[in-house]
Amino acid sequence: MTRRVVxxxxxxxxxxxxxxxxxVHPGKRVIVLGFDGLDYEITRAxxxxxxxxxxxxxxxxxxxxPLATTIPPQSPVAWSTFMTGLxxxxxxxxxxxxxxxxxxxPYLSTTSTAxxxxxxxxxxxxxxxxSGSVExxxxxxxxxxxxxxxxxxxTIIRMxxxxxxxxxxxxELSGMGTxxxxxxxxxxxxxxxxxxxxxxxxxxxxxxxxxEVHDNVVRAQLHGPPNPFRTTGEAVTADFTLYVDTERPxxxxxxxxxERVLAVGDWTGWLPVDFDVRxxxxxxxxxxxxxxxxxxxxxxxxxxPINIDPVTPALPVSSPAAYGAELAAxxxxxxxxxxxxxxxxxxxxxxxxxxxxxxxxxxxxxxxxQYQHVLGGFNGGMLFYYFGNVDQVxxxxxxxxxxxxxxxxxxxxxxxxxxxxxxxxxxxxxVGDTLAALGGGxxxxxxxxxxxxxxxxxxxxNTWLKEEGFLTLANPAREDDPGFFGNVDWSRTxxxxxxxxxxxxxxxxxxxxxxxxxxxxxxxxxxxxxRLLATIDPATRQPxxxxxxxxxxxxxxxxxxxxxxxLVIGYARGTRASDESALGGIAKTVFADNxxxxxxxxxxxxxxxxxxxLSSRRLRRLAPSLDKVAAAVLAEFGIEDFxxxxxxAR
Amino acid sequence: MEPLNRxxxxxxxxxxxxxxxxxxxxxxxxxxxxxxxxxxxxxxxxSNQPAIAQVKRQIQASIFEIRLFNADIRxxxxxxxxxxxxxxxxxxxxxxxxxxxVPMTLLVAHLQFYYxxxxxxxxxxxxxxxxxxxxSLPPGGGRPRVGLEAxxxxxxxxxxxxxxxxxxxxxxxxxxxxxxxxxxxxVDRQTVTKTVRVSGGIGRRSPGRYRAGLLSQVLYPAExxxxxxxAVDAIEVSYPHRELKVLGRRVNWxxxxxxxxxxxxxxxxxxxxxxx
Numbered sequence: 001m002t003r004r005v006v007x008x009x010x011x012x013x014x015x016x017x018x019x020x021x022x023x024v025h026p027g028k029r030v031i032v033l034g035f036d037g038l039d040y041e042i043t044r045a046x047x048x049x050x051x052x053x054x055x056x057x058x059x060x061x062x063x064x065x066p067l068a069t070t071i072p073p074q075s076p077v078a079w080s081t082f083m084t085g086l087x088x089x090x091x092x093x094x095x096x097x098x099x100x101x102x103x104x105x106p107y108l109s110t111t112s113t114a115x116x117x118x119x120x121x122x123x124x125x126x127x128x129x130x131s132g133s134v135e136x137x138x139x140x141x142x143x144x145x146x147x148x149x150x151x152x153x154x155t156i157i158r159m160x161x162x163x164x165x166x167x168x169x170x171x172e173l174s175g176m177g178t179x180x181x182x183x184x185x186x187x188x189x190x191x192x193x194x195x196x197x198x199x200x201x202x203x204x205x206x207x208x209x210x211x212e213v214h215d216n217v218v219r220a221q222l223h224g225p226p227n228p229f230r231t232t233g234e235a236v237t238a239d240f241t242l243y244v245d246t247e248r249p250x251x252x253x254x255x256x257x258x259e260r261v262l263a264v265g266d267w268t269g270w271l272p273v274d275f276d277v278r279x280x281x282x283x284x285x286x287x288x289x290x291x292x293x294x295x296x297x298x299x300x301x302x303x304x305p306i307n308i309d310p311v312t313p314a315l316p317v318s319s320p321a322a323y324g325a326e327l328a329a330x331x332x333x334x335x336x337x338x339x340x341x342x343x344x345x346x347x348x349x350x351x352x353x354x355x356x357x358x359x360x361x362x363x364x365x366x367x368x369x370q371y372q373h374v375l376g377g378f379n380g381g382m383l384f385y386y387f388g389n390v391d392q393v394x395x396x397x398x399x400x401x402x403x404x405x406x407x408x409x410x411x412x413x414x415x416x417x418x419x420x421x422x423x424x425x426x427x428x429x430x431v432g433d434t435l436a437a438l439g440g441g442x443x444x445x446x447x448x449x450x451x452x453x454x455x456x457x458x459x460x461x462n463t464w465l466k467e468e469g470f471l472t473l474a475n476p477a478r479e480d481d482p483g484f485f486g487n488v489d490w491s492r493t494x495x496x497x498x499x500x501x502x503x504x505x506x507x508x509x510x511x512x513x514x515x516x517x518x519x520x521x522x523x524x525x526x527x528x529x530x531r532l533l534a535t536i537d538p539a540t541r542q543p544x545x546x547x548x549x550x551x552x553x554x555x556x557x558x559x560x561x562x563x564x565x566x567l568v569i570g571y572a573r574g575t576r577a578s579d580e581s582a583l584g585g586i587a588k589t590v591f592a593d594n595x596x597x598x599x600x601x602x603x604x605x606x607x608x609x610x611x612x613x614l615s616s617r618r619l620r621r622l623a624p625s626l627d628k629v630a631a632a633v634l635a636e637f638g639i640e641d642f643x644x645x646x647x648x649a650r
Numbered sequence: 651m652e653p654l655n656r657x658x659x660x661x662x663x664x665x666x667x668x669x670x671x672x673x674x675x676x677x678x679x680x681x682x683x684x685x686x687x688x689x690x691x692x693x694x695x696x697s698n699q700p701a702i703a704q705v706k707r708q709i710q711a712s713i714f715e716i717r718l719f720n721a722d723i724r725x726x727x728x729x730x731x732x733x734x735x736x737x738x739x740x741x742x743x744x745x746x747x748x749x750x751x752v753p754m755t756l757l758v759a760h761l762q763f764y765y766x767x768x769x770x771x772x773x774x775x776x777x778x779x780x781x782x783x784x785x786s787l788p789p790g791g792g793r794p795r796v797g798l799e800a801x802x803x804x805x806x807x808x809x810x811x812x813x814x815x816x817x818x819x820x821x822x823x824x825x826x827x828x829x830x831x832x833x834x835x836x837v838d839r840q841t842v843t844k845t846v847r848v849s850g851g852i853g854r855r856s857p858g859r860y861r862a863g864l865l866s867q868v869l870y871p872a873e874x875x876x877x878x879x880x881a882v883d884a885i886e887v888s889y890p891h892r893e894l895k896v897l898g899r900r901v902n903w904x905x906x907x908x909x910x911x912x913x914x915x916x917x918x919x920x921x922x923x924x925x926x
Contacts, residue, residue: 215814215815216813216814217813217815243811243813243816243820245809245810245811245812245813247793247812248809248810248811249809250808250809250810250811251811252777252811252813252820259777259779259820259888260777260822261777261808261811261820261821261822262808262822263807263808263809263822266808266822322898
């Protein structure tokens with residue numbers, strides 16, 4: 001009898017222990033809203049002005065504090081750190097852009113795609129026997145895996161650097177890093193009847209196509225990715241027709257079986273685009289939005305990047321696979337590309353500022369509608385939802401609130417001065433809706449990955465390296481380099497810059513054309529660091545760089561140092577590496593005024609651009625920096641061992 | 651043709667109105683069941699049932715013969731017999747066709763306008779197209795004077811696009827409130843109307859109204875035709891096509907309808923004593 005009682009007690013103890021490992025705090029709801037680029041100082045000022053009443057409510061009930069961001073303060077790096085609780089040395093994402101040390105070619109850091117490795121080839125035709133692959137290059141265990149393992153349902157919507165979706169959450173939709181159908185971060189098209197548009201030059205981030213208007217009809221083609229069934233690399237195409245009314249500012253568009261009438265200034269909704277792969281029963285579907293810019297004197301039709309259609313996705317954008325279609329059925333098709341705001345079209349002058357804002361508003365509205373739907377169906381567990389609108393618009397319109405910006409136009413900019421504040425107010429309404437949906441035991445956490453600063457001065461890092469004698473041109477007569485190190489003599493180059501904050505030593509044995517002996521690497525690195533910190537911008541008479549970190553100082557070596565920069569540069573607030581330099585370009589001067597529409601940024605000294613953290617109640621665990629937030633989220637569910645020791649030690 | 655269509659519209663409206671509250675898939679199931687029963691009764695009445703039973707037995711016998719004597723020359727004869735009996739079976743099975751083809755064509759044509767299109771919702775928009783009769787175009791290929799008037803609840807959102815090569819005037823119209831609307835098109839002092847339904851429920855929706863003609867009346871019976879000598883050949887409004895989700899796949903209503911009708915017919919054949 002006694003034996004039976006003891007056995008029963010042991011069984012009970014084990015059952016209780018198993019229960020603890022199973023459902024943690026059943027019924028508890030934690031909502032984490034990720035507001036990319038929400039700046040601490042702007043938020044604080046707007047709270048003080050009374051423009052963010054719901055943020056103020058959060059600040060009074062839970063707390064409002066700056067959140068230390070990552071080194072460097074870039075979104076893919078920062079969100080990877082947030083979701084894994086690991087520093088970049090452990091998750092392997094160091095910048096938007098990494099470089100292949102064998103080819104010196106820059107590539108996007110978060111994802112790699114590969115075609116099918118097994119195909120049957122017949123002449124110019126090939127037939128894949130297996131599907132191609134898409135691989136996330138981010139390492140480490142995302143915090144929702146821990147929750148799922150303990151029986152907590154998680155919904156992860158648009159988490160950056162989570163493409164393809166990890167598959168470990170109950171529901172996932174991929175976010176920043178999700179490409180368009182061409183495999184880029186977004187390539188727009190412009191069809192114009194002006195044969196001299198853009199001086200006949202190609203555009204960055206998009207393509208313009210000359211078209212002819214015959215009897216008021218334009219017949220043209222949308223251009224997709226290379227045909228997977230052809231060895232020739234030719235792009236798949238889809239026909240469209242535009243019937244133009246030259247007497248009135250209006251046209252009818254026909255794409256596949258869809259028709260739309262557009263007045264000048266109108267956007268279509270998402271139209272499915274079926275590309276012809278020239279193989280029976282096979283097809284490739286994407287979707288696009290069209291915008292009629294003008295009919296006369298020249299026709300101009302903007303077409304958004306061809307997005308992956310969430311209803312019939314060509315690449316995985318959700319988990320389970322049908323979740324994207326479920327969201328589309330609930331609130332309509334939506335931008336699946338990770339960064340939908342078409343900043344490139346504004347930079348290239350294809351969209352005006354007003355047109356860009358209209359496009360950004362369309363993208364933002366989709367996200368908000370979808371959030372209301374997801375929030376309405378959220379019954380328990382953890383929900384993460386990401387909003388990127390403020391970040392992208394802040395990049396493009398920051399100068400409108402910065403009279404000291406070299407491109408500030410007092411005639412035009414003041415009318416846009418309030419745009420960013422208005423977007424903050426929109427996020428405040430989202431916080432208000434969320435608070436209204438919360439129960440007594442629920443928690444809302446609001447965070448941003450970094451803040452914002454004006455970007456007034458460009459720093460051409462590779463030009464600086466050239467002038468300091470660390471980089472040598474192959475053809476000195478030609479003083480610059482259009483990009484991808486096309487004019488660099490690697491045999492006489494000791495260092496080079498790639499990405500927005502990265503500087504690499506050209507190390508023998510690591511780089512294909514390395515010249516610096518491994519034992520010399522630290523000396524060259526420290527020499528460069530000292531000179532960078534001593535560099536003064538002649539226009540501002542202030543240091544151009546306020547922090548320089550070695551990777552050994554700030555990262556843990558978990559086996560990904562082959563892709564880590566040797567130095568991470570923290571530019572002074574207001575200064576940033578130029579786009580040209582980020583892609584291996586060399587300009588004629590080290591410094592330049594930033595006259596681009598892209599006038600705000602955060603890829604600077606991380607201490608100058610902190611993010612924010614707010615919560616609806618005091619968190620059980622403090623989170624002063626981004627790498628501590630996931631642990632604080634898990635602590636709300638009573639889980640204290642994140643990141644797991646094994647993962648953190650790697 | 652229009653008097654018949656008018657009667658059919660009334661009959662189909664009366665028959666389907668009790669099903670309106672049901673989800674489309676359930677309503678189609680009920681219609682499929684009714685059609686399956688009706689078809690079985692017609693087949694029983696119009697086909698030679700004993701002959702069908704006999705030829706099916708002959709097919710089975712021939713197949714059995716092939717299996718028994720598969721190494722014998724008789725297997726070849728039996729194979730030819732199977733083919734011959736199959737042709738006989740086909741001939742006997744097609745006997746009811748003349749009795750069902752006309753009513754089925756008319757029925758499917760009407761059902762298409764119930765289940766083939768989604769309704770518009772407030773906030774949505776659509777393309778509204780008017781194709782002008784060739785003899786109503788101004789001499790010299792100029793632009794005809796075409797007007798469009800929308801009632802409250804419907805907004806004409808764009809100027810008219812004139813597409814000379816298609817003889818088409820098109821607009822974008824938007825909807826702000828649910829309801830059944832009539833839009834007025836004026837061409838050369840002639841006025842014609844077109845119905846537009848803004849509602850989410852199941853109901854008759856007409857994507858096109860056409861000039862009177864036998865084919866157009868058979869294919870587009872949902873709305874009375876326009877006068878044969880009028881200035882307008884066609885008026886169309888782009889209702890979105892409805893897709894049903896069946897077993898996780900999106901399919902057209904007619905595929906679902908035919909599949910369900912065949913399934914019900916197969917299940918009920920013994921109950922109704924029909925040899926298929």
